[in-house]
Amino acid sequence: MPEANLVSAAPAVPVAKTGSPIVARLEDIRKTYYMGSLSVEVLHGISLDFYHGDYISIMGPSGCGKSTLMNILGCLDQPTAGKYYLGDEDTSQMEDDELSTIRGARLGFIFQSYNLIQQLNVLENIEMPLFYQGYSAAESHEIGMGLAERVGLADRVDHKPFELSGGQQQRVAIARALAVDPLIILADEPTGNLDSKSGAEILNLFDELHDQGKTLIMVTHSDELAERSQRWVRLRDGLVESDDRHNA
């Protein structure tokens, strides 16, 4: 099993911080969609290593396979071929239940349209991933309140999502993504629905997370957004076109 030497595996791209462990590795990921007798290969073999503490932007024109790659990184979808290691686990052969568990325990999701649950208030939304991981009510409450405070919404914990602005909703989503202290935070166009001021707030928050040593993977087609990250991965037609590192 390769997971034992993942940390010492030879990096395929320049390492920002020497000795940073690899938190996720894609090995020749291929994804084919079948529609009746028609089959379309969307990803033609993508290999990437993601290091702990990295802040990565995945970019590319629409139809390049960004979303598909994001779904695979998020364990929402399985690759047709290839291996995806998340932490020390190979997820490509996992059963549905195992995938659910690993999503809940290892990943944090931030969506373009926030995806908060409307019937639940801010605190309940933040606590939801903890619930599926079996945290006790007291533990969840403590973590939830702490995160609400960190994203500046401590005074709104009993508000429903529709009572909040877009920026506030996205901050709730960020708090929710942080709840289980995930290995990777996946953000899909996190500022796509926001005005520039709220968007900037969110990006500042991302910077802070990065400074705290969080691993962030952001899908975007905005270069401006990507500027904030250190590593740009460009996709084109289901392949990695470029993989550059910028030292901000």
Add this chain to the structure above:
Amino acid sequence: MTDITLNPPVPRQTGSNRAKPGAGFNFVRFKKITQVGIKSIYANSLRSLLTVLGIVIGVAAVIAMLAVSEGASFEAQQQFRDLGASNILLKSVKPAEVEESSSRGFGPPQAMVYGLTMADINTIRNSIPGISNVIASRIVKKNVWNQGISMNTDVVGTSVDYPSSRNYNLRAGRFFSESEMRDHANVVVLSDEVANTLFLIDNPLGESIKIDSDYYNVIGIMESEGFSNLGQNQAGSSNAAPSRIFIPFTSSKTRFGETTTRQTAGGIESETVELHEAIIQVDNQESVIEVGEIIEQIVQRRHKNVDYTIEIPLALLRQAEESALRDQIVAGAIAGISLLVGGIGIMNIMLASVTERTREIGIRRALGAKKRDIITQFLIEAVILSGVGGLIGVVLGIIIPFVISAFWGMTTIVTPVAPILAFSISALIGVIFGIYPSMRAADMDPVEALRHE
């Protein structure tokens, strides 16, 4: 927001003693899912209310129908019980053949002779062990008078044990005694109706009433409530009037004789009946039905015509119980169908809810919900819906019988079994009809579900 400090990237789950998710039953988890379920039901309160209406009606119908049929069967059984569970009733009836021959005959009307005789009773008494008492009665229809007021009533000539054998109670005064029986005394016990009709103001006790040309001293008043139609069989009359008065058997025989004459549309009819009714009391209630069969055989042998009937209240009681059970099965089946319809309603709305909440399902799946978490969530919602419906149904089902009793005077009995049963069935229906929508919710592809608008 520069003051944000985040946890170091140490997996928080290490060192935590929390339960492994999905391992066994976790009450806190269950409570949480239930709360979420209540919230989503509340968010669509009108739709939820309409959904549960089917269950409400079904449950209410089960309880109300069972209450009405229970009440009806209780009434029927009470009537038989009033006749006495250890009694056998023998009655004289006019045989069909005799009636025909007499109406076709010429010349002066012949007195019809039919019915039970003292000889029958003595034979029964002497040949069957286990008979504790026989109360023979003569029932003659007469006009009874108090001053200017009169009424037509059944005059029952009977023995001293009559009230106890039929579970009748005296309201005032006393029943006649053995010595009055021996003396052919002119004493009378009135039923409530007769007392109220003849004595509008006065207390009838100690007063006299007149039957034919004789005066009888009123010594007691009898409650009429226990009089059941089944126990009545007036001489020559089929309509059952509840009013009765009681005089000693001996007095009836001497004052009225054995032949009664009546004016009918076709002329004058007269008939000779020695005994109209005999209550045979059996020592042991368990042998009542057997003794009844033996009596029937004896009487059959002694009577050429079928001029008698035999009634065994216990046997009738058993029959009533059987038919009550049948009624309840029918009522239960009808109500069960309405519950089924209610269940289909719940399934329909749960399917709509699953479609509507596709995105929520996607979010939950992305955040770590397993398929069985989704199934549990929707199943609990279905059970809450049907449970709340069941609860409202139980309340309605208990109120409806009260209303029926109040407005139509029917006896209704809500047994504790009915609400419990109906409620359990409604909850079960929630589970059964919630399974399919829940499975559908769980089987959604998370990616598709997240993309759903």
